[in-house]
Amino acid sequence: MRLLLAVLILSCVVGNLSGHSVIDRRKVKQGVNCGYQTCPQGEADKLNVHIVAHSHDDVGWLKTVDQYYFGARSEIQNAGVQYIIDSYLEELLKDESKRFIQVETAFFKMWWDEQNEETRDNYRRMVDEGRLEFIGGGWSMNDEASAHYTAIIDNMSWGWKFLEDTFGTCGRPKIGWQIDPFGHSREQAAIFAEMGMDGLFFARLDYRDKTKRKNEQTMEMLWRANPRLGAKSEIFTGALYNHYSPPPGFCFDLLCSDVIIDNPNSPDYNVISKVSDLIKWAEDEAKAFKTNHVMITMGNDFNYQDAHVWYKNLDKLIRYVNAEQASGSRVNLFYSTPSCYLKGLNDAGVTWPTKTDDFFPYASDPHAYWTGYFISRPTFKGYIRSSNAMLQAVKQMSSLAPAAGSLEAELNLMREALGINQHHDAVTGTAKQHVTDDYYRILHNANVAGWKIFEAAANSASAVNGAPKLAYSPCPRLNISECAFTESTTSGNFIITVYNPLGRPQSPLIVFPVVALENGSPPTYVITDPEGNTVPHDVFPLPQPILVLPGRNSNAEYQVHFVARDLPPVGFASYHVSVSTARKNRVKREVKLKVNRSKKQGFVFENDFYVITLDSATGHVSSIERKDQPGISASVRQEFMFYNGMRGFNQNFSDRASGAYIFRPESQAPLTMRDQLDVSFVAGDVLTEIRAYTEDWASHVIRFRSDSEVLESEWIAGPIPIDDGVGKELISRFVTDIRNGAKFYTDSNGKLTEPRTRDYRPTFELGDDTEAVSRNYYPVLSRSYIRDEDQSDPNLSRQLTILTDRAQGGGSIVDGALELMVHRRLLYDDAFGVGEALNESAFGTGLVARGLHKFILTSVSNAAKLYRAEEVKDIMRPLYAFAPTSLSAKKWLTGYATKVSALKAPLPENVNLMTLEPWRDGRLLMRLEHMFEPGEDAVLSNSAPIELLDILAAPVLSIRETDLSGSQVAPVKMKWDYEGKADKEDESLNDDIEKGVITLRPSEIRTFVVTLA
Ligand SMILES: [Zn+2]
Incomplete structure (x- = not known):
């Protein structure tokens, strides 16, 4: 037996540890003329109107990414991003008063790659002069309800890295520009602040909130996204006055028909009315804001394909409006950017109001709660989530195994695919069907690339003395219990190699489907672990709903599962499986329960932690x-x-249909399914499954492992029937006797916890409307819970937590209950632009989704420890693949390294190695994260001291801390006065950088650039 607890990178070079605090500054081009100093100053006694020329370019929506870029399919939408960039650059080169902002980096990179050096030089010059500014700058403008925080950080950092590598410091955005996402999260604000941004602007907030804020001049505020982290997570935030559109009558795009006609002899001469309209608009707008600066967004979706049309008219507008100053007008127009507007606000010396909750859910009218998109397209959301998990794992592999690191193009393909899919019409499920199909294609290619990296890394991890490489087969269709490799391997041996991206051991269930042989029984299996021990496993018959899944191309009727116990942290473990047909397999039997009304006693199941009783x-x-x-x-x-989705034609508010964006049930009480279930169970050595079938389109398996405090409900939803002409929205509801007093909890992009109260918003009066369910739906990326309101003894107060494996939405609609929506199929469009009903089908019938809810019942005092440990395993999901081998278990144990870890030791229970990825010049980007919030757990919420040099097994030459984006330059953030601001500085961090010792505060993420020896 050969057991190697080795490291992925073996090196005997002793690092110069004293060098770890040395800052490795690459030569970054320092912008001389860009930045705030290039901003127009405005005038103290005027109303300064910042004209912001912009184009909102969706990274896919009604057309695919490529169709938008190249301008194809103009019968769907007249939009071509390549022309937009060509065109605004030409206008800027002609006149130095002009400015423009570039937002979506995915499109910009496509354009940049096609340009010659002369054009690139011109563009660089505009950036260096501060006239062209990157704003936002993420690969896409990510959604804030359905994107996981790890994916948001990746999306932003990857976009910024390109900008900084291409343009130096002048390429670094200062402003978050979330002008279209449908609601705004606290975690997004924290991320922007921690990247070093100075401000955040968005357009969409609840219509009542907006009215109140306009009246009270609180449209702009200091968002204290995570008060415990102080200034680090604070960001100045502004809601835009008029969506992100120009004032009515001032859309000077080719796609519009407004124009300034300034020939006085023309019968259509309109200068006087245009000037007075604009002055009135600016003065009205100024009433909603605190300073003598206002911003007017001059642009819209895919505007500026012919930038000259816009600028020619804006030039006239500016000239004629400013000419009125001679007659006493205060209104002073000039070309500007969001950051220059922010500079104007910062200079104004105002004390700003604060905000500490979030902007969910977004309602645009009394019947339009944008809560449907939290759940729309559940299989797509699931695929994005699993692909994001895979990206986290393969980034680690590329950092640690040189053979995997050489697959840079594959890694970049994954990064960009995941960036695109966080877009606010991608992961939201609000793109047209053909666009969604294209997103699937992009994700599929990314997954194929990811498995290449897995194979290279797995082979270098297990290589000992020239042992032959293994040819791995992933099983990407395990979600429908289909695997070509294990189904066709009915004799001989194979290896299962598992990668654990988590910084601690974890013990996942490894599952593979198998077929019956001619004797009616599946083969028998002997599974050997990395130490040479035989591992217990079960062979279960697959649940009936799996066997009839549409599109499933498999003869497998059984599944084998075992626990891969204590996988090495950030490492590989391999299991040997020998397959034989010598005797019949003793498959565990599915036993039907006799459900009937005469019986008094319930059916009782138990494991080490729970007793579950069935009625x-x-x-x-x-x-x-x-x-x-x-x-x-x-x-x-x-x-x-389920809810019946509202049918409607959207002629007015009350006629709004439930659709891709909007969740609007016909009645406020969900409809029930068959009361009496068909129930059976299968008990094995590893786990027990209770299988409950309701209707043909909703079933689940309650699964519990003998050793686990976590219960699972693996649900299958669909095909949702629509033959009655009614769309339906399916929920899983847990009704309990927990007395939660209208309070429940959801998460913010999977990280921070948001307390919610039914029918209540912390900052404005919700008032009455008829949408009792939809208005209480919130995004759930990872966790939702209810608990007894009476907390007098936290050891006796109960908490039910449900964890999700994809973006969903739900709430506590009645006391004691917690519901999550799992699938929706609708027959009407909700008239917010997508122009299609959300009626997903596949294989000739309604789309079927399969997913997982984990649920935990525990005391409140014990809850966070369990759910935090469990939810990080969903992002740090183990990856496993199969490879044939001719070796016996004995020979395999001596021929290969069967267990390797890249860490010196497992990380503490409250610390997550959130990121490890190749970054610049052979260096690695490493993020460490405190997984608990203040007060969540009596012990684990304490600050966590970390010795940076004791994390990776490979010797470290130097470590440098950066902002959250991994940028090479430290940002100097603007300072703001706000209401209630304490005089004291942020608490000291107790860091000893010279010794490589830092302290992670609760919920804190810290980012480092690491040079290995
Ligand atoms: Zn958009």
Whole structure:
């Protein structure tokens, strides 16, 4: 047996540890003329109107990314991004008063790659002069409800890296520009602040909130996104006055028909009215804001394909409006940018109001709560989530295994694919079907590239003395229990290699489907772990709903599963499987329960931690009791229910249909399904499954492992029936006797926790409307929970937490209940632009989705420890693939390294190695994250001291801290006065950088550039 607890990079060079605090500054071009100093100053006694020329270029929506870039399919939408960039650059080169902002880096990179050096030099000059400014700068303008925080940070950092590498410091954006996303999260604000941005602007907020803020001059505020982290996570935030559009009558684009006609002899001469309209508009706008600066967005979706049309008219507008100053007008127009507007606000010396909650959900009218997109396209959202998890893992592999690191193009393909898919019409599920199909194509190619990296890394990890490389087959269709490799391997041996991206051991379930042989039984399996021990496993018959999944091209009727126990942190472990047909396999039997009303006693199941009782009359779960926590038990009934989606033609508010964006049920009480379930169970050595079938289109398996405090509900949803002409929205609802008093909790992009109260918003009056369900739906990226309001003894207060494996939405619509929507299929468009009903189909029928809810019942005091540990395993998902081998288990153990880790030791329980990826010049980007918020756990919420040089097993030459984006230059952030600002500086961090010792505060992320020896 050969057991190697080796490192992926073996090096005997002893690093110069004293060099770790040395700053490795690449020569970064320092912009001389860009930045705030190039801004027009405005005039103290005037109303300074910052004209911001911009184009909002969706990275896919009604057309695919490529169709938008090249300008194809103009019958769908007249939009070609390549022409936009060509055109605004030409205008800027002609006249130095002009300015423009470039936002979406995915499109910009496409354009840049096609340009000759002369054009690139021209563009660089405009950037260096501050006239062309990158704003936002993410690969896409990511959504804020359905994008995981790890994916948001990646999306932003990858866009910024390109800009900084191409333009130096002048390429570094200062402003978050989330002008179209449909609601705004606290975590997004924190991320922008921690990247070193100075300001954030957006357009969409609840219509009542906006009215109130306009009236109270609180459209602009200091968003204290994570007060515990102080200034680090604070960002000045402004809501735009008029969406991101020009004032009515001033859309000077080719796509519009407004124009300034300044020949006095023309019967259409309109200068006087245009000037007075604009002056009135600016003065009205100024009433909603605190200073003598206002911003007017002059642009819209895919505007500026012919920038000359815009600028020619804006030139006239500026000239004629400013000419009125001679007659006493205060209004002073000039070309500007969002950052120059921000500079004007910062110079004004005003004390700003603050904000500490988020901007969800967004409602644009009394019947349009934008809560449907939290759930729209569940299989697509699931694919983005699993692809994002894969990206996190393969970034690590590329950092640590040189053979994988050489696959840079593959890694970049993944990074860019994931960036595109965080766009606010991608992960939201609000793009047209053919565009979504294209997003799937992009993700598929990314996954193929990811598996190449996996194979290279796995082979270098296991290589010992020239042992032959293994040819790995991933099983990307395990989500439908289909795997060509394991189904066709009915004799011989194979290897399962598992990668654990988590900085601690984890013990996932490894699953693979298998077929029956001619004797009616599947083969028998002997599974050997990396140490040479035989691993217990079960062979279960697959649940019936799996066998009939549309599009499933598999003969597998069984699945094998085992626990890969204590996988090495940030490392590989390999298992040997020998397959034989010598005897019949003893498959575990599925036992049907006799559900009937005459029986009194419930059906009882238990493991080490729980007793679960099923109602004998219905088959539903009726109670859950903790064996290890006296007093913690609850009546719990899980049920699939559905809402009929509102039918409507959207002529007015009350006629709004439920659609891709909007969730609008016909009635405020969900409809029930069959009360009496078909229930069976399968008990194995590794786990027990309770299989509950409701209707043909909703079922789930409740799974519990003998050793786990986490229960699972693996749901299958669809095909949702529509033959009655009604769209339907399917929920999984847990009804309990927990007394939560209208309070429940959801997350912010999977990181921070948001307290919610039914029918309540912290900053404005919600008032009455008829949308009792939809207005209480919130995004759930990772966790939602309810708990007893009475917290007098946290060891006796109960908490039910549900964790998701993809972006969803839900809430506590009635006391004691927590619901999450899992699937929606609708027959009407909701008239917010996509122009299609959300009626997904596949294989000739409605789309079927399969996913996982993990749920935990525990005392409040114990809850965070469990859910934080569990949810990080969803992002740091183990990856595994299969490879044939002719070796016996014995020979395999001596011929290959079977277990390797890249860490010196497992990380503490409250610290996550969030990022490890190749960055610039052979260096690595490393992010460490404190996983707990203040007060969440009695012990684990404490600050966590970290010895930076003791994390990676490979010797470290130098480590330098950066902002969250991994930029090479440290930002100097603007300072703001705000209400309630304490005089004291942020608490000291107790860092000892010379020794490489830092302290992570609760919920904090810190980013480092690491040079390995
Ligand atoms: Zn958009």
